[in-house]
Amino acid sequence: MALSLHCTFRYPQRFALDATLSSAAHVTALCGASGSGKTTILMLIAGLLRPQAGAIRYGDEVWVDVASRRFVPPEARRVGVMFQEPRLFPHYSVRKNLNYGYVRRGGEPAQMDKAIETLEIGDLLTRPVHSLSGGQKQRVALARAIVSGPQLLLLDEPLTSVEPALQEKIAVYVKRVAKEFATPIVLVSHSVELVQQMAERTFWVKDGEIVAEPT
């Protein structure tokens, strides 16, 4: 499914973004230095920010078209998001965390089973999230993003909140999700190495713009 974005966005009196990208790859990466605007692009795609001008399309759906005042709200886009810091309910069990969102969005039981299996979290289901290691939390967060059957999965720096020794392992799980689920992925990373391992298509972000070459 092709994603196309051409947007300008400005935080009040600060950073301005003017980005154009189009990708039909299964795994697309946005790579660039800290503060270059990668997360801002992801938030625009998710519908968590509204651009001041431009349009965002996914397949034949128009999610945003500022000129015609069209803005599809986040929940109607059917996008799964995994944020930089896993946003899980610490006192809830893993199962309850997975059910949240899944039930609300009418997820398929088969999708839940597949997520649990792909991310190898079956033996963690009754554990409260606060008792898990960083890598386990990351796997649960990834499962939660995919269980409700999103049509697009957005991963913001999937590896940064885990220690370097674990990053390789999480990268394996991200690749496994990419392989097992048909859902296209857009991931953000400042690590060129990781991006080269995982993405079919890479866009380089610099000072709020998409540039042709890595910097």
Ligand SMILES: Nc1ncnc2c1ncn2[C@@H]1O[C@H](COP(=O)(O)OP(=O)(O)OP(=O)(O)O)[C@@H](O)[C@H]1O
């Ligand atoms: N809510 C906000 N209000 C004002 N400025 C913001 C806000 N959020 C981010 N910014 C600024 O916008 C710029 C781009 O931020 P963004 O988070 O998109 O970058 P990034 O490339 O994802 O960085 P990192 O890799 O460090 O997460 C930065 O200069 C940041 O300080």
